[in-house]
Amino acid sequence: MKKSNLYEVKDGKINRKNPFCPRCSSGVFMADHGDRYACGKCGYTEMKTND
Numbered sequence: 001m002k003k004s005n006l007y008e009v010k011d012g013k014i015n016r017k018n019p020f021c022p023r024c025s026s027g028v029f030m031a032d033h034g035d036r037y038a039c040g041k042c043g044y045t046e047m048k049t050n051d
Helices: none
Strands: 007-010 013-016 036-038 045-047
Touching: none
Parallel strands: none
Antiparallel strands: 007 013, 036 045
């Protein structure tokens, strides 16, 4: 995956699409697996909510 797919430009600002891992701190993105986010470094997983 290209790193450029993890960001979007909106209203002249750069926003990240995926969250950072709360265990590994900023700089480590979590992977989007459809129904959950997972960290490839430490294995932390968050389920997505269906709002």
